[in-house]
Amino acid sequence: MFNKKKKEEEPIIENNQAEQEVETAQGEATNDTENATAEPVVELSVEEKLQQENAALNDKYLRLFAEFDNYKRRTQKERVELLQTAGKDVVVSMLPVLDDFERALKATENATEVSAIREGVMLVQTKLKSILSQKGLKEMESINTVFDTDIHEAITKIPAPSDDLKGKVVDELEKGYTLNDKVIRFAKVVVGA
Template identity: 90%
Template sequence: MFNKKKKEEEPIIENNQTEQEIVDVQTEGTEAAPVEPVIELSPEEKLKQENSELNDKYLRLFAEFDNYKRRTQKERVELLQTAGKDVVVSLLPVLDDFERALKATENATEVSAIREGIMLVQTKLKSILNQKGLKEMESLNTVFNTDIHEAITKIPAPSDDLKGKVVDELEKGYTLNDKVIRFAKVVVGS
């Protein structure tokens, strides 16, 4: 009985068929898909595999972040090196004006013309700096404020209404885009 089943399962071979033709006839109509062996992993092996995947992901993320830090640091250095470039370029005409004024003083006999030329250069310089956001602080006769003033000394106030106010300004204070960049050095009335 065992032999009968085996005979029924074997393909019938004709005299002129080759072995390859027999295999082709047997697989005809069916598409062969590659079969990968399914290997069951133990829980420990699954955890090790998961751990190695997470570790690899972490290392890639760390390397990516390190590259990002280096790139932003390089960009920051480049920005700091070129940050003042536009201000310097805009001040070059003022420098040229000062050189022309110095040449004019060599042969000039009239002081008022030289003074007028220097005032024009100063006005041009102030205009350029104002365009860049620089503003002078007004301190005279204002209430002393430690946020914008630096008291050099106190003197007796000439009148009662000047007590606690700025009597004299030794050095002007400046703000750049509404942020104090130099405190005004002042004399306060007491």
């Protein structure tokens, strides 16, 4: 009994070895057919490889340059459009003031009282100032302040009426303005010496 088991086990081992040999032979056969049907590998010289890389890099460079050029044109066009319409909201908000001035001019044709005209002009001025202050415009207060070259432009110097006015603004010929805390017009002033 013992011998029968050995004999039965041996053919199993032989069958496993036979299967491995068949698989190896099939693998070699497929490798041979793959090599026969595959295109021959062409070795490129170093110079040809460098030329191909150079052509690829040139193409990439030209595409990038064209893309950047388009970007510059687009941003320049956007900037021009922005500058053309930048003051649109200010102008639109000023139109009612312009209408008020036209009405005031019509009223002066038949008016006999100066005080009524003066009152109408003061109302238009107040309206104009409130619109501009909403847009960030502020008047500078200069009279009796220390002369500051960052916000003042000295037109002339005069002898100070008192000692405490020396180096200070005595008179203001033209108001100065700031827009969002940036000076847009310097105040033209007379300084006490």
